[in-house]
Amino acid sequence: MRLDFMDFKKNINGKKVAVLGIGVSNRPLIKSIVNMGANVTACDKMFREEIGCICDEFEDMGVILNLGPDYLDKLDNFDYIFRTPSLRPDLPQIEKAVKNGASLTSEMEEFLKYCPAEVIGVTGSDGKTTTTTLIYEMLKKEGYNVWVGGNIGTPLFDKLDVIKAEDKVVLELSSFQLMTMKISPDIAVVTNLSPNHLDMHKSMDEYIQSKKNIYKYQDAKGMLVLNKDNSITRDMEKEAKGNTVFFSISKSLEKGAFLDGANLVLIENGNKKTICSTDEIKLPGIHNIENLLAASAAISSLCSIKSMRDVATNFMGVEHRIEFVREVNGVKYYNDSIASSPSRAAAGLNAFKQRVILIAGGYDKKIPFDGLAIKGIDKIKLLILMGATADKIENAFIEEMGKQNKRIPIIHAAGLKEAVEAARDKGEEGDIVTLSPACASFDMFKNFEERGNKFKEIVNNL
Template sequence: MNEIRGKKILILGFGREGQSVKRFLAAHYPNIIINTADQKDGKDYLKHLNEYDTVIRSPGIPSRLQELVDYKKNSGWITTATNIFFSQRKGITMGVTGTKGKSTTASLTAHILKQKFSDVRLVGNIGSPMLDHLDGVTNKTIFVIELSSHQLEDIRYSPHIAILLPIVPEHLDYYASYDAYVRAKTNIIRFQTKKDVVIFHSTVKKIAETSLGKEIPIVDSKFSAPTLRGNTTNIQAAVTVAKYFDISGDTIKKSLGTFHPLPHRLEFVGEYKKIRFFNDSLATIPEATIHALRALGSDVETLIAGGFDRGLDYTILRDYLNKHPVKTLILFPDTGEKIGRDVSIQKFFVRSMEEAVKLAYKHTPKNKICLLSPASASFNLFKDYEDRGNQFKDWVRKLAR
């Protein structure tokens, strides 16, 4: 395999994907030397790159780090789990990317395809490492792959079918510029051929036109799902894929009715003390929070927002809040100050989820909605967006007693 060169291999980053790479290499390359290096090992974890023939970069480690740039200049070979997967692929590969909605679109697409095809595998950034799912693959296997910008930034392959969702500013703490972020996303179609397909949202039409593959726009459809409130674009993308595979309207409708929404994405937590609580912890950009507010409508009177500051501009969210009937803002640092600035409604600044939910119960009127939709990353106060969402749900239930 061209992606693994030499006998000494370093897995750079040993999280979920790095551990998957190690399992794959141990099973398929018994005669190579495999070592790992991780940020948890200390500041010198990149010191010994030149001792290795191949470095396998994990998604959380930027390819622009000077040590990696120097290693590559010195004829070092850098690859990724994503590149290894695509070099080994059989069957049909379908990649999904965009700023928000990737997981729901990928999951819903796989759910619909499974009604017609016997071997559909949902893998990738959704939390299921690709290399763990290569066993037993045939030419009839269909992979639905959620692909993040981190996985795409140095990819050397493209999926047979690329699904391009809207792209807006995010991860500006990771990328040198928004343009660099867009270039990473665009790589999903960079290596497509005339035999391939790109299915795209109208907002990324110019990007889609750079593909050599067949262009299919995501179009409005009559399909909807009560459990997928606020997911119109994701539904339309999945339906467009289903129609490409000649899946009947009846099957699509039935699939939408049996699909279980993913947690932390406009998730209905429940009604407690006559207040409805929604968990949208995955909303890490202002556009996502605006989307949630629009989806739930004027019943949202309390918004819990704020978190880790990645340099995003919150002007559009502030402008929207000044027009929306939200009555109370409960704000976490660091972006809470930015979000609340010049917004002329009641504001509280908190440092724990317990405090936030206590205030929500106190200030949200009966028969109204409290929405957690942070418009920010979680890493300053929480382990990740899942931890933040789970703490919200836990405190909502505890304080309801």
């Protein structure tokens, strides 16, 4: 049972509120709570000239700005502190403020508390965005009014007054958003779990525990959808308080969604129904079959097989996810910039039936690349490395090549433009070039979208 949003409005009125981070997700939040009568201080490590004209708009609304590197040093005497997802909740300044009486929360946590509609939340190390989008498309096809948010779509907090109880909400939720969450979606999906974001999380265990918040606060009416093929997610069934449903590409299931030969099937109430065959799916790669199975299992009680099939056989994919860019002199170029972890990059390689020219490297999230080397050594024709992790990736491949007595050529590039040009120079007719970095983008780009867009720009100018 969700709380009444009117209670939030009454409670926030007149309160001193600090919002940490003036990014896209927090801007509608700031405007909303100012209109509800809150006294808001917007805090950000960037300076005014970096943030832009939104600063003037906020000041016109009466918002106090606290900007610059010391933006966390003035958090005394606040009633509420809204944390941006990328900010750890255990920073000394935040812990001190909480100890002094401030309530720590976030835009997403408050949205979940007060959202009147049924919420489907999706998390995992890989496949979150595609699975979230597939669920959204299937529900839309069924005829629901659907909202999509979290890490995908637009912020939803300022839509709470217009979202209706009969609507559906689909949220992509990161470990950062889930870290302090004390409420869970009605339907929770965990696509898979593997080492990721260990630059932000103190350990793999902390990362896993953050993910568990997506179902930890469900009740007996909740539904948890898990990957049967992933050892970490499979064991989460023991902690589920409601109904658990699995999906699998390698095992037959008594209930849930699985790959039965060449068919995607769903078993519900003992009845086996075929969604479609793998030959009918336009999304490349076995990992996208997993995403389709996860989505189908999640909304099995809400959607018809027809709606699932229509989406499964027509959906072309999400930008920056094995996105075909262009063919130049017989060489095809693919943008898989979303592949910001070794496991995601390995999944991208499996989408192709031939060995590829792989462009990889970027910001170091403190994740080992051994798994990418093991899986990639037979999938890569040429490895082009760039960014802060270039040497680390090369060392992992050199070690694996020694173990398997195999060789693939490795070259280094100064940046993305030089990497694409090297791929063009080395590529032959019939080759595939894919940007599947296996790393975050922060050493060279603001985010994976900017990196992917730059890749497409370079390729389109070849």
